Amino acid sequence: MLKRAEWDELLQLFTLMKKRRLGYMAGVLGHALSETIIMISLAFIMRDMINAIVEQDMVQLQRSSIAVIGMGIFTGLTFIIFGKLFFHSLFKTLADLRLQLFDHLSAGRVGDIEQYHPGELISRVNSDVDAVSEVFGYQFRQLVFTVLTGICAMIAMMVIDWKVGVVLVIVAVLTAVVNHYYAGKMRVVSDRIQATLGRMSATAMDAVYGSKEVRIYHMQSAQQDNYEKSNGKWLDNTKENSGIRAKLELANFSLKILNFSGMLVLGAILMAMGVTPLGEIIAMIQLLTALNMMFRELGGLVAYLQKSLAGAKRIFELFALPGELTDKQQPEEPDLSQPVIAVKGLSFAYPAGEAVIRDVSFAVQQGQTVAIVGPSGSGKSTLMKLLMGLYAPSEGSIAAYGRESRQLDVDSWRQHFSFIPQDSFLFSNTVKANLSYGRSGCAMADIELAAERSGCSGFIAQLPNGYESQITEGGGNVSGGQKQRLAIARALVKDAEVLIMDEPTASLDARTEAEIQAELDELLQQKTAIVIAHRLKTIRNVDQIFVLVDGKLVEHGDHDTLMRSQGAYFDLVMQSDQEEVVVA
Ligand SMILES: Nc1ncnc2c1ncn2[C@@H]1O[C@H](COP(=O)(O)OP(=O)(O)OP(=O)(O)O)[C@@H](O)[C@H]1O
Incomplete structure (x- = not known):
């Protein structure tokens, strides 16, 4: 029994x-x-x-x-x-x-x-x-x-x-x-x-x-x-x-x-x-x-x-499994004189692991493009997930216009960000639905404009039903380049204050990469953006570069300054140039 x-x-x-x-x-x-x-x-x-x-x-x-x-x-x-x-x-x-x-x-x-x-x-x-x-x-x-x-x-x-x-x-x-x-x-x-x-x-x-x-x-x-x-x-x-x-x-x-x-x-x-x-x-x-x-x-x-x-x-x-916290007290009004993003003393450890982000502080001002670089495993992706509120900091704080992430519920916090990952996920739905994911019910003109700016309006026009065409599971019926362009358009439609990019051209062939990178460089001039860069040639012109080693920020400055100081960034650039010569 x-x-x-x-x-x-x-x-x-x-x-x-x-x-x-x-x-x-x-x-x-x-x-x-x-x-x-x-x-x-x-x-x-x-x-x-x-x-x-x-x-x-x-x-x-x-x-x-x-x-x-x-x-x-x-x-x-x-x-x-x-x-x-x-x-x-x-x-x-x-x-x-x-x-x-x-x-x-x-x-x-x-x-x-x-x-x-x-x-x-x-x-x-x-x-x-x-x-x-x-x-x-x-x-x-x-x-x-x-x-x-x-x-x-x-x-x-x-x-x-x-x-x-x-x-x-x-x-x-x-x-x-x-x-x-x-x-x-x-x-x-x-x-x-x-x-x-x-x-x-x-x-x-x-x-x-x-x-x-x-x-x-x-x-x-x-x-x-x-x-x-x-x-x-x-x-x-x-x-x-x-x-x-x-x-x-x-x-x-x-x-x-x-x-x-x-x-x-x-x-x-x-x-x-x-x-x-x-x-x-x-x-x-x-x-x-x-x-x-x-x-x-x-x-x-x-x-x-x-x-x-x-x-x-x-x-x-x-x-x-616990859920994300959504019940927060009434937040203060955003203070527009404060940086768009300010990270202070941020530390984080995965469950039962050592800290992978250690006492990191930096700020991103309105209209700036900053890059986070560092060797493999240094904590770049983790930092990005912390910024987007996918993990809660173990210590320290992240604030947008002076309002700390822990003051806001996760949904309100994430309103601040658009995100383009290395390999974007497309949902089994129409092109239009995929583009308007972050702003449902938005005007068709906004979708078309975003598609135009991300260079995907041409191939959408060639699809049998245009914006109403169906994307198959995981984006199986579009090429890698088209998928990334759609993801860029989706991020533009959401039009959040900060665009976070995890090197969206990394998985593409050299020609498509160069085309999309040129389009992105143009787009970034009008946005506040944080770019996670695994390959350094894509970030030479950004306003600030933060160098992460073993979870710690060890250097920051623009490309020329960091090259002159011949520190960790200089070593990374030398290493990546050598790798490209070997690959070529
Ligand atoms: N889900 C996880 N659980 C436990 N540890 C993790 C998890 N994800 C990453 N790590 C560990 O955290 C550290 C930082 O990883 P992260 O992916 O943030 O580095 P990265 O700089 O983005 O690396 P890469 O350039 O290779 O993508 C690594 O030691 C990694 O093993």
């Missing part, structure tokens, strides 16, 4: 139903009770009917026939009422749960969500909701029904003829022991099957996602071998499982025959001796079905419920 901890988990799972709990339980109990009443009463009605036929008692026969019709009406009504209650509560719970999870994860902290692989998180959400659906949609209801009908059938048997009842219960217990034995064996093998399937799907995913690497590094045959081996193991385990299942079915069938034929022989003897009438024997056979079902199915049902509970309870881990 279920362990104490599993009962607690089941009870905790019921909290997900919220106010639908009452309707659901009424549906489950109503359905189980009405089926039990029908099964037990049918046994008694059959007993009376058969005894009436044997004794040619027409009045009793009539009464029993009316009872059968009454039973039919009762069945129809209860099935409709309790079925509706059950399914309504179940489906509404599942719909609510999906919505709550979506909302919760959408409002989750980026740092927490980054702990998961994206595919893993999505499959976690789907499989956890499926597990909840299994528990509430089938297993719990079936468990209540099986136990209730089984116990009531046992009591009814004892009422009809306790001696025969005892014999039948003994055979039913034997059925349970046999089922328990084989269910244990099957569970071990099916765990092995699941593990093999998991390995197979990982190999298949590697083959699809890493198709280029697989070919270039000649890994096809090694991967095929791997897959073949796992497939072979799956087949062996499946055969073993089928063998155990066949034995279980044989044992169950034999016990059923033994039970029924035993019951018939016993019944015939008792009838011949005039101890038990035929009606009682038939009623016992009818009740036997419910009794057998309880002892045969209980073990399997509990095992399935335990397995689903293990998945369903993980949903609470997702709900336990």
